[in-house]
Amino acid sequence: xxxxxxxxxxxxxxxxxxxxxxxxxxxxxxxxxxxxxxxxxxxxxxxxxxxxxxxxxxxxxxxxxxxxxxxxxxxxxxxxxxxxxxxxxxxxxxxxxxxxxxxxxxxxxxxxxxxxxxxxxxxxxxxxxxxxxxxxxxxxxxxxxxxxxxxxxxxxxxxxxxxxxxxxxxxxxxxxxxxxxxxxxxxxxxxxxxxxxxxxxxxxxxxxxxxxxxxxxxxxxxxxxxxxxxxxxxxxxxxxxxxxxxxxxxxxxxxxxxxxxxxxxxxxxxxxxxxxxxxxxxxxxxxxxxxxxxxxxxxxxxxxxxxxxxxxxxxxxxxxxxxxxxxxxxxxxxxxxxxxxxxxxxxxxxxxxxxxxxxxxxxxxxxxxxxxxxxxxxxxxxxxxxxxxxxxxxxxxxxxxxxxxxxxxxxxxxxxxxxxxxxxxxxxxxxxxxxxxxxxxxxxxxxxxxxxxxxxxxxx
Ligand code: 9WN
Numbered sequence: 518x519x520x521x522x523x524x525x526x527x528x529x530x531x532x533x534x535x536x537x538x539x540x541x542x543x544x545x546x547x548x549x550x551x552x553x554x555x556x557x558x559x560x561x562x563x564x565x566x567x568x569x570x571x572x573x574x575x576x577x578x579x580x581x582x583x584x585x586x587x588x589x590x591x592x593x594x595x596x597x598x599x600x601x602x603x604x605x606x607x608x609x610x611x612x613x614x615x616x617x618x619x620x621x622x623x624x625x626x627x628x629x630x631x632x633x634x635x636x637x638x639x640x641x642x643x644x645x646x647x648x649x650x651x652x653x654x655x656x657x658x659x660x661x662x663x664x665x666x667x668x669x670x671x672x673x674x675x676x677x678x679x680x681x682x683x684x685x686x687x688x689x690x691x692x693x694x695x696x697x698x699x700x701x702x703x704x705x706x707x708x709x710x711x712x713x714x715x716x717x718x719x720x721x722x723x724x725x726x727x728x729x730x731x732x733x734x735x736x737x738x739x740x741x742x743x744x745x746x747x748x749x750x751x752x753x754x755x756x757x758x759x760x761x762x763x764x765x766x767x768x769x770x771x772x773x774x775x776x777x778x779x780x781x782x783x784x785x786x787x788x789x790x791x792x793x794x795x796x797x798x799x800x801x802x803x804x805x806x807x808x809x810x811x812x813x814x815x816x817x818x819x820x821x822x823x824x825x826x827x828x829x830x831x832x833x834x835x836x837x838x839x840x841x842x843x844x845x846x847x848x849x850x851x852x853x854x855x856x857x858x859x860x861x862x863x864x865x866x867x868x869x870x871x872x873x874x875x876x877x878x879x880x881x882x883x884x885x886x887x888x889x890x891x892x893x894x895x896x897x898x899x900x901x902x903x904x905x906x907x908x909x910x911x912x913x914x915x916x917x918x919x920x921x922x923x924x925x926x927x928x929x930x931x932x933x934x935x936x937x938x939x940x941x942x943x944x945x946x947x948x949x950x951x952x953x954x955x956x957x958x959x960x961x962x963x964x965x966x967x968x969x970x971x972x973x974x975x976x977x
Contacts, residue, residue: 526926534930535962541934541955542573546580547604550587554936554948557729559611561602563588564698565953567641568900572956574652575963581649582662585642589669591633593626595758596676598642599633600695613725614748624756635756636693636748639774640677643670643781647788664792670785674802677778680758683827687809688770689778690827692761693747697771700744701736701892703835703880704824708767709743719746734890734946768827772814773842779806780845810843820856836865836881838901844908854912861917868941875924877902878940889939890946896937899925903957922961929958
């Protein structure tokens with residue numbers, strides 16, 4: 518019997534787990550926002566804050582709202598929401614690349630007196646803001662929060678539409694693997710391998726991540742060179758949006774970024790109605806993105822979703838967890854849902870039942886480059902599991918959804934609130950006290966809370 522199905526969580530075990538998760542979020546709270554982890558990531562990250570706001574929304578409306586509002590205080594004038602907002606109190610040398618590297622003040626659109634990165638991350642924020650409203654203990658106050666955030670969310674989406682849709686066919690493109698949130702995924706290998714770094718073009722730099730985490734768990738130096746080269750190019754061009762779109766050597770349209778963007782556009786339509794604005798443009802945006810995902814990222818022959826390189830038109834040859842995220846669309850056509858569920862249940866992503874395992878590995882278990890502990894190249898991450906869990910639930914794939922839920926809770930019970938986990942042994946890797954792992958464990962415990970009186974919950 519796989520460990521993920523081995524037992525049930527009692528009410529008091531669930532309460533204990535929730536308290537431990539809240540304690541992680543308290544430790545990582547910095548007064549107006551949450552750091553992903555005090556050691557490895559001592560600043561505010563964009564999509565991490567959206568996950569954290571969702572987790573907190575179940576029990577601390579005020580901090581959930583503040584988390585998102587603090588992040589949006591760093592939004593650029595062109596609508597771009599930066600992927601990192603640097604805390605000036607953190608000494609230089611704690612994280613690379615830090616404010617000295619990014620030099621966001623080179624961009625006229627960057628906010629005065631704040632240091633941020635110059636690229637973005639998956640736009641989960643409108644969806645997160647709506648969750649905060651839905652779970653609010655004080656709905657009138659949450660409505661005021663939505664009224665304040667709405668124009669900023671609209672600007673974020675308008676930026677992606679205006680500046681990140683190079684062929685005007687509905688899909689936003691990433692200009693850097695860091696924008697994907699799945700930085701080191703094999704999905705970017707082909708594009709990164711094709712990068713030509715001219716002699717002298719790579720600035721000298723020192724990594725700090727490997728002082729906080731085992732180098733075997735983190736991206737290689739070769740990958741970092743590419744990350745740094747791309748970021749330095751944008752910086753040196755003053756983060757000019759036109760240059761970014763026309764000259765970026767890395768321009769990839771991916772399913773996860775766009776599935777989240779569709780979800781948020783749909784949430785934005787609901788928020789528009791709540792705050793008294795017209796939902797129609799947001800509904801139209803959500804539908805346009807949906808059609809683009811179906812039309813351009815679906816490979817009918819291979820029966821799977823994948824990424825598309827805008828420059829070459831090539832699709833990724835790799836099977837990664839990205840391919841499953843269109844499940845977030847409640848209207849995803851049945852044959853596509855069935856194909857995803859089939860691949861998820863295949864030996865590429867689902868180990869044999871007899872072996873102790875945890876779903877879902879981030880990369881095809883049978884691929885030669887599969888690595889059970891290296892960043893995004895095999896380990897299980899709670900945020901990707903959580904996104905798939907939401908998708909599977911809404912498509913009524915209940916068995917698999919229950920298995921994912923049990924796996925997520927099983928991992929944190931076994932190894933704590935780590936950044937990522939071994940798909941077989943369940944050992945934890947990367948940061949400890951990792952905020953989105955804690956926040957999403959809280960969400961999982963609340964979202965399916967059984968009616969009062971029912972003491973048992975499915976769990977490892
Ligand atoms: C670069 C903070 C972030 C997450 C990303 C994750 C990792 C940073 C890094 O940590 O990326 O942005 O230094 O590796 O890949 O998804 O937002 O938790």
